[in-house]
Amino acid sequence: MRRPISLYGLTFSLPLLVWQLLFFVFPLVFLVALSFWTVKNFTIRPDFNPVNWVTMFGKPVFWQAYGTTFGLAAAASVLASVVAFPCSYAIAFKLSDSARRMAVFLMVIPFFTSYLVRVYSWQIFLSDAGIVNVMLGAVGLGPYPMLNTVGATMVGYMTLALPLVILLQLFSLVFIDRTLIEAAHNMRCGRIRTVFEVVIPSARVGLVIAALFCFILTFGDFVSPVYLGGGDPTTLSILITDTTKSGQQWPRAAVIALTMIATLLVVAFLSVRFAYAGQAKGSRT
Amino acid sequence: MTQPRFMAQVLNRRSFLATSAAALATPMLSRRAFAAPTELTMLAWYGHAEPDIVAEFEAEHNVKFVPKYYTGGDNMLGLISQSPPGTFDVILSDAEYVQALNAGGFVEELDPEDYALADYFPEFQNFPGNWADGKLFSLVARFGFLGVAYNTDALTEAQAANYNIFWDPKLTGKVGHFDWHLPNLGQMSLLNGNAVPYDIDETAWEAVKEKILTLRPQIGGFFDYGGTFSSLNDGQMLAFAGIGDWITGVLEKNGAKVRSVIPEQGGLQWSECFSIGKGSQKAELAKKWIQYITSAKGQAKSAQMAAYPALIPNQKGWEVLQAENPAEAKRQGMTKDAGNVIDMIRAGRIQYRQWPIQQDLETWNDFWSEYKGA
Numbered sequence: 001m002r003r004p005i006s007l008y009g010l011t012f013s014l015p016l017l018v019w020q021l022l023f024f025v026f027p028l029v030f031l032v033a034l035s036f037w038t039v040k041n042f043t044i045r046p047d048f049n050p051v052n053w054v055t056m057f058g059k060p061v062f063w064q065a066y067g068t069t070f071g072l073a074a075a076a077s078v079l080a081s082v083v084a085f086p087c088s089y090a091i092a093f094k095l096s097d098s099a100r101r102m103a104v105f106l107m108v109i110p111f112f113t114s115y116l117v118r119v120y121s122w123q124i125f126l127s128d129a130g131i132v133n134v135m136l137g138a139v140g141l142g143p144y145p146m147l148n149t150v151g152a153t154m155v156g157y158m159t160l161a162l163p164l165v166i167l168l169q170l171f172s173l174v175f176i177d178r179t180l181i182e183a184a185h186n187m188r189c190g191r192i193r194t195v196f197e198v199v200i201p202s203a204r205v206g207l208v209i210a211a212l213f214c215f216i217l218t219f220g221d222f223v224s225p226v227y228l229g230g231g232d233p234t235t236l237s238i239l240i241t242d243t244t245k246s247g248q249q250w251p252r253a254a255v256i257a258l259t260m261i262a263t264l265l266v267v268a269f270l271s272v273r274f275a276y277a278g279q280a281k282g283s284r285t
Numbered sequence: 286m287t288q289p290r291f292m293a294q295v296l297n298r299r300s301f302l303a304t305s306a307a308a309l310a311t312p313m314l315s316r317r318a319f320a321a322p323t324e325l326t327m328l329a330w331y332g333h334a335e336p337d338i339v340a341e342f343e344a345e346h347n348v349k350f351v352p353k354y355y356t357g358g359d360n361m362l363g364l365i366s367q368s369p370p371g372t373f374d375v376i377l378s379d380a381e382y383v384q385a386l387n388a389g390g391f392v393e394e395l396d397p398e399d400y401a402l403a404d405y406f407p408e409f410q411n412f413p414g415n416w417a418d419g420k421l422f423s424l425v426a427r428f429g430f431l432g433v434a435y436n437t438d439a440l441t442e443a444q445a446a447n448y449n450i451f452w453d454p455k456l457t458g459k460v461g462h463f464d465w466h467l468p469n470l471g472q473m474s475l476l477n478g479n480a481v482p483y484d485i486d487e488t489a490w491e492a493v494k495e496k497i498l499t500l501r502p503q504i505g506g507f508f509d510y511g512g513t514f515s516s517l518n519d520g521q522m523l524a525f526a527g528i529g530d531w532i533t534g535v536l537e538k539n540g541a542k543v544r545s546v547i548p549e550q551g552g553l554q555w556s557e558c559f560s561i562g563k564g565s566q567k568a569e570l571a572k573k574w575i576q577y578i579t580s581a582k583g584q585a586k587s588a589q590m591a592a593y594p595a596l597i598p599n600q601k602g603w604e605v606l607q608a609e610n611p612a613e614a615k616r617q618g619m620t621k622d623a624g625n626v627i628d629m630i631r632a633g634r635i636q637y638r639q640w641p642i643q644q645d646l647e648t649w650n651d652f653w654s655e656y657k658g659a
Contacts, residue, residue, distance in 0.1 A: 041366075041388070042359065042362040042363055042366055043366040043389075044363075059651070060655070061654045061655050061657075061658045064658045068658075123515060123519070123521075127521050128519075128521060129519060129520055145458060148458075148505050148506040148516075148521065226509070226512065229506075230505055230506020230507065230516075231464060231508065231512075231657070232504065232505075232506050232507060232657065233657075234654065234657045234658045239654065242464075242650075242653075242654050244360075245359055245650075246359055246466070246646065246647070246650035247359060247646060247647055247650065248359050
């Protein structure tokens with residue numbers, strides 16, 4: 001039997017609906033429409049012409065940038081998950097409550113400063129005459145080229161996503177039923193094996209969602225590939241700026257943006273499906 | 286209620302009204318001093334409406350500039366084409382975009398008699414991008430050269446004075462590109478021996494593409510304005526294609542060990558021109574601004590602009606600059622000595638940066654994206 005919509009429920013759900021319509025659905029619809037518009041003499045004109053889709057999808061550089069961006073975001077997600085897990089595990093299981101609260105606070109602090117400023121500050125560390133190379137030089141090593149490399153881009157991605165990944169993993173780990181871990185230990189399951197057989201499967205949803213957020217953030221990031229990676233290799237976000245810089249080709253940029261949105265939706269759908277796979281059957285333990 | 290005696294003596298009704306009337310009339314007597322400044326909108330590259338350039342004009346004419354800074358010529362055209370007529374009173378654009386502005390009907394025709402064109406070097410009196418069908422639509426106010434920017438600790442001027450230095454093995458990973466196809470591909474065209482680097486046939490275009498692709502392994506990055514500054518300043522990039530003194534001049538003045546040189550294969554010239562926006566309600570004031578910035582005094586200021594220095598086309602401006610700041614005049618080559626920047630133009634060492642003539646702009650841009658991804 002359908003429950004009637006109450007005024008109480010409507011009051012609380014309406015702002016979310018309005019928000020979604022204003023800041024997601026309407027811009028998305030406009031973006032779709034824009035991708036069919038045309039540009040003549042630097043002026044964008046309303047149209048219904050698939051030429052932008054045909055042009056962009058026919059360019060090898062687009063697919064090259066797509067592959068690069070996807071690969072970098074996937075690598076960042078794996079790296080962030082692997083680096084974050086020992087940290088979030090230690091915070092969840094080894095620290096006292098007060099120390100845990102302090103650790104969470106420390107994870108939140110990076111969000112108080114601008115990401116752009118944090119990325120620029122990495123240049124001081126990673127340049128040839130930067131802090132890292134000076135320290136290496138003191139022990140007779142280097143200098144090693146670090147800035148304007150894929151490695152530096154990855155450092156930027158970690159700056160962006162790692163604190164969030166740790167927090168999301170942490171929230172998942174702290175809610176694991178401790179009796180499961182005790183039971184594993186009682187059954188002579190070693191510590192490492194307990195992590196892989198009990199902790200990770202129990203926190204799977206949170207771990208996958210954390211990795212997914214990392215993918216979403218890094219897939220669309222423009223700052224790190226440009227200011228730490230030196231714009232080389234070209235990512236989709238860089239390709240968007242290149243496309244708009246010459247000839248006011250905003251409709252073609254819209255094609256790239258929509259492809260990115262579609263990719264993220266597919267990745268998010270598959271990730272969530274994977275995260276919850278088997279849970280209905282009670283296979284969580 | 287009785288009025289206090291001293292008030293009654295000092296301020297009777299008649300004197301109160303007279304004092305009030307006088308007080309209210311005072312602003313009318315000196316209206317100019319109390320009038321709010323007239324706002325003049327300027328569409329320009331960053332720096333052109335900053336106090337070091339406009340403060341004197343603003344004070345003289347009771348004007349307040351309201352700048353809208355753009356990040357590139359295409360961005361500028363997009364802003365104009367999507368704004369109602371009259372939105373921008375003064376428009377600064379690179380010379381290659383003036384004809385597009387004119388074709389789009391975005392700028393007013395200028396009267397050459399209004400400006401000190403006679404004071405300009407002859408090369409700039411009939412500047413190609415400024416005129417269409419014998420009518421003046423824009424006035425070049427400053428220009429600069431693009432060559433090889435280099436770190437003076439890593440390279441000597443003699444070494445840098447050849448585009449082939451970019452392929453030097455010791456610069457592997459240390460050559461930067463300013464991320465815009467036009468200057469970079471234009472320089473490669475010059476290196477390939479094309480006398481007019483942007484007017485090349487398909488064979489020459491293919492050769493340019495082939496040539497620059499061999500440079501790709503040397504490239505350490507593709508940088509925007511800020512990235513170009515920082516990578517040159519911290520020595521991350523030791524040589525740069527596609528830029529000139531407009532960037533290295535700022536760094537050099539702040540102590541960085543960088544300079545620019547025009548290579549033996551020649552350099553490119555960028556030029557910035559002022560126009561009056563179509564439908565401007567303050568066209569007369571906009572005209573006065575262009576008169577000011579193209580006058581000897583305004584030109585000397587423009588040459589020393591804090592955001593980025595430039596060369597100036599007004600000969601009397603050179604004289605003012607030499608009197609005000611001889612070191613800067615010498616640094617930029619705006620002296621009467623042999624080998625100055627006008628001599629370089631006259632010797633044929635400098636070619637205008639312009640849109641490709643035999644290919645589409647899109648063709649060049651698409652190739653640039655391919656090159657970046659190579």
